Amino acid sequence: MLPAAARLTRGQDFALVVRRGRRAGRARLVLHAMRGDAVAPERERRAEGHGAEQTSPTRAGLGPARVGFVVSKAVGGSVVRHGVLRRLRHVVRDRLPVLPADLELVVRALPPAAEATSAELAADLDAALRRLRLLPEDSPRDPAAGVA
RNA sequence: CGAGCUGGCCGGGCGACCGCGUCGGCGUCCCGUCCUCCACGAGGCACGGGGCGUCGCCGAGGAAAGUCCGGACUCCACAGGGCAGGGUGGUUGCUAACGGCAACCCGGGGUGACCCGCGGGACAGUGCCACAGAAAGCAGACCGCCCGGCAGCCGCCGGGUAAGGGUGAAAGGGUGGUGUAAGAGACCACCAGCACCCCGGGUGACCGGGGUGGCUCGGUAAACCCCACCCGGAGCAAGGCCAAGAGGGCGCCACACGUGGUGCCUGCGCAGGCGUUCGAGGGUUGCCCGCCCGAUGCCUGCGGGUAGGCCGCACGAGCCUGCCGGCGACGGCAGGCCUAGAUGGAUGGUCGCCGAACGGGAGCGCCGCAAGGCCCCCGGGAACAGAAUCCGGCUUACAGGCCAGCUCGUCCG
Numbered sequence: 001m002l003p004a005a006a007r008l009t010r011g012q013d014f015a016l017v018v019r020r021g022r023r024a025g026r027a028r029l030v031l032h033a034m035r036g037d038a039v040a041p042e043r044e045r046r047a048e049g050h051g052a053e054q055t056s057p058t059r060a061g062l063g064p065a066r067v068g069f070v071v072s073k074a075v076g077g078s079v080v081r082h083g084v085l086r087r088l089r090h091v092v093r094d095r096l097p098v099l100p101a102d103l104e105l106v107v108r109a110l111p112p113a114a115e116a117t118s119a120e121l122a123a124d125l126d127a128a129l130r131r132l133r134l135l136p137e138d139s140p141r142d143p144a145a146g147v148a
Numbered sequence: 149c150g151a152g153c154u155g156g157c158c159g160g161g162c163g164a165c166c167g168c169g170u171c172g173g174c175g176u177c178c179c180g181u182c183c184u185c186c187a188c189g190a191g192g193c194a195c196g197g198g199g200c201g202u203c204g205c206c207g208a209g210g211a212a213a214g215u216c217c218g219g220a221c222u223c224c225a226c227a228g229g230g231c232a233g234g235g236u237g238g239u240u241g242c243u244a245a246c247g248g249c250a251a252c253c254c255g256g257g258g259u260g261a262c263c264c265g266c267g268g269g270a271c272a273g274u275g276c277c278a279c280a281g282a283a284a285g286c287a288g289a290c291c292g293c294c295c296g297g298c299a300g301c302c303g304c305c306g307g308g309u310a311a312g313g314g315u316g317a318a319a320g321g322g323u324g325g326u327g328u329a330a331g332a333g334a335c336c337a338c339c340a341g342c343a344c345c346c347c348g349g350g351u352g353a354c355c356g357g358g359g360u361g362g363c364u365c366g367g368u369a370a371a372c373c374c375c376a377c378c379c380g381g382a383g384c385a386a387g388g389c390c391a392a393g394a395g396g397g398c399g400c401c402a403c404a405c406g407u408g409g410u411g412c413c414u415g416c417g418c419a420g421g422c423g424u425u426c427g428a429g430g431g432u433u434g435c436c437c438g439c440c441c442g443a444u445g446c447c448u449g450c451g452g453g454u455a456g457g458c459c460g461c462a463c464g465a466g467c468c469u470g471c472c473g474g475c476g477a478c479g480g481c482a483g484g485c486c487u488a489g490a491u492g493g494a495u496g497g498u499c500g501c502c503g504a505a506c507g508g509g510a511g512c513g514c515c516g517c518a519a520g521g522c523c524c525c526c527g528g529g530a531a532c533a534g535a536a537u538c539c540g541g542c543u544u545a546c547a548g549g550c551c552a553g554c555u556c557g558u559c560c561g
Contacts, residue, residue: 001168001490070492079532079534086496090167093166093497
């Protein structure tokens with residue numbers, strides 16, 4: 001699992017990002033992204049709704065981007081799906097520090113991802129992120145470059 | 149040494165860096181309760197909860213799988229009767245229970261160790277037995293054989309016959325004899341089989357022996373069916389607690405005219421229907437009867453809303469070791485151990501090294517009559533598969549490896 005603060009957990013959030021967010025597809029995955037200004041009212045509502053004290057006070061503004069994963073049965077069986085999920089998770093985790101703090105992201109794996117290595121998944125992820133202009137231009141090689 | 153049988157166990161290893169979850173320790177911050185005080189606040193070596201940081205322990209399987217059985221647990225029901233329905237099927241045990249397991253019996257297979265069996269009943273009844281064949285269930289004359297008649301040489305008609313041929317998964321006891329026109333359990337002897345009776349052994353399935361009988365009476369119950377035994381319903385999205393939904397409508401009063409106070413109604417809205425001593429509707433596994441609950445209303449249709457947190461939730465028919473009882477499944481006693489608990493779902497990612505299977509090659513080094521094996525080099529890179537309330541099983545998938553016992557064959561002593 002990613003750190004709790006960087007996780008997308010509610011089904012509503014997934015639906016919102018997938019339906020309303022901007023999209024970029026690659027051979028092995030599809031990215032759905034939504035910036036904070038669009039999601040902010042939703043966050044405010046949640047923060048004020050009930051128990052404002054239980055939510056971290058930094059939730060609305062600061063904190064890391066929040067990411068969720070979708071790996072359907074079309075990708076493979078349980079073992080294959082979990083393997084893809086784990087590789088994607090580690091690839092995304094390396095990029096968390098350079099992503100905008102108010103970003104909500106859903107990474108959807110496509111069937112070819114089942115055979116892909118972590119390096120291939122990382123390449124697709126970076127390409128999709130760059131297409132959505134979510135990666136800073138002045139950091140050509142992100143922290144993941146160290147292992148790639 | 150070779151071939152095999154059975155049982156049990158394991159199911160990639162090591163390291164570096166980065167990362168996740170539960171629990172615990174420490175530090176820090178926040179909140180609540182309580183207490184104290186110089187009291188719109190502050191403090192506390194009190195209690196509880198949470199965030200962050202850091203350290204430590206632990207963290208997928210033999211099948212976690214299919215979800216096919218059986219239970220634990222939870223809620224509902226418990227008033228029964230009849231008819232349906234489902235399941236199981238040698239015996240005796242084991243077990244919480246089972247459709248599971250063990251031992252044994254019976255039948256079949258194997259030289260053997262062993263293996264396989266959805267193993268009650270076909271004189272309670274009904275049905276079915278394709279194709280082939282003359283005939284397939286109160287059997288049956290196609291060829292053949294025999295007798296008689298006609299015809300006279302081929303043959304035709306009538307009758308007898310299940311010993312022979314042919315068909316078939318199966319043709320209704322087998323062998324030998326008596327007998328006959330030819331034959332036939334028509335009769336006889338032995339054998340097989342069936343039914344009944346007696347004796348002996350075994351808890352029992354059943355086994356062994358003897359006698360009598362008519363001479364023989366097919367298969368199929370995973371066809372209906374009969375017999376015996378068993379079976380309430382739903383399922384952890386069970387169920388419990390909290391939060392939320394959550395406010396709305398109508399009336400009255402007050403005033404700084406939009407708010408406040410108060411009373412009644414309503415647990416989403418709209419529409420339609422039914423009903424409260426002549427009872428809507430619900431429960432009782434299905435149906436009928438009966439019984440119970442029952443108006444704080446109930447039912448149907450359309451549209452809408454909700455599924456956030458905590459508990460359940462991991463000490464259990466638990467695991468390991470030893471001893472005892474038992475052929476065994478298993479049981480008893482003693483000691484020790486605590487061993488995953490996620491919830492968009494942790495148990496991992498990347499890299500390096502070692503590496504089994506498998507593929508290729510050379511030497512003429514070792515073993516061997518030989519096929520081949522060992523050694524050496526290169527390539528290659530690890531099967532099936534991921535907990536979701538928990539146990540006991542079954543079934544299915546699975547690269548390869550290890551251990552023990554046993555059988556058969558060959559050689560040596």
